[in-house]
Amino acid sequence: MRSGERIGWANNFLPSSAPPICAPPRPPRDIRVKRALLTAAASIFFVSLNLAAQGEHIFKGEVCLGPDKSGASSEKSPADLACTVTHPRRGASYVLTNPEKNTSYQLTGHKKPKAFAGANVVVIGNLDENTGTIFVEDIFRALPPAVTQAKSVYIDCDACPRGMAAAWLAAFEALTDWGRFDIVPDAKKADLILLLSANPYLGDYVTRDGPDKRPVKVDITYLDVVDPRTGESFWDDCRQWGSLFVSRATKDLILEFKDRLEIEERAGKR
Secondary structure (H helix, E strand, O other), rough: OOOOOOHHHHHOOOOOOOOOOOOOOOHHOOOOOOOOOOOOOOOOOOOOOOEEOOOEEEEEEEEEEEEOOOOOOOOOOOOOOOOOOOOOOOOOOOOEHHHOOOEEEEOOOOOOOHHHHOOOEEEEEEEEOOOOOEEEEEEEEEEOOOHOOEEEEEEOOOOOOOOOOOOHHHHHHHHHHHHOOEOOOOOOOOEEEEEOOOOOOOOOOOOOOOOOOOOOOOOEEEEEEEEOOOOOOOEEEEEEEOOOHHHHHHHHHHHHHHHHHHHHHHHHHO
């Protein structure tokens, strides 16, 4: 999905009006690592997943403003784990907290967690058990229960002229192969909307009058997983693979969503 500096992380720093950064034609190491994670036992709330080949672990929790000095992870009182996110100081440290387990870990590394302060996240990284520090390799927001507990989806190909017309069938085939969701013909009866488009989503699925009327250049394939009641996008990604590879791009986006969801679902079973 991402190369070099993780694209999903970089998207958190773009202005809201800017289009997201899309993946190159070949998913590099990042996708291979995350798909490899799914073959092992994942973990939740600081029960880590070991990738023998990569030395990486998975963690879930809330990103909070940490103390000035690092320390080993340990049991702490609920008061000690109160999440502080306001007015972070320059150079402040951050921790990943779990009040249910009364544990916390320091976060460090080149993936800065500041953009996720106060959010429930999934962290991939290496744990130094002596200092209780996670050296962050990747970090992204945890999916809400509305996604992880969803049973049905509605496929909507919006702003899909010319080559984009292939996106609907490609999504239908990919979802059928996956078998995770019932595909329903009525958006009002779906738990989630899978919105495909050649234009970036504006968050107006519920409030706008009719389909997207913006000009369309079929170059980027966008996928948003949308709440049919509020129009909020729970998850999104894109592929800038041009008009000739819309079908391939769509199936790859569905596969990326599948990988992302299965990481959290398998973690939740532990």
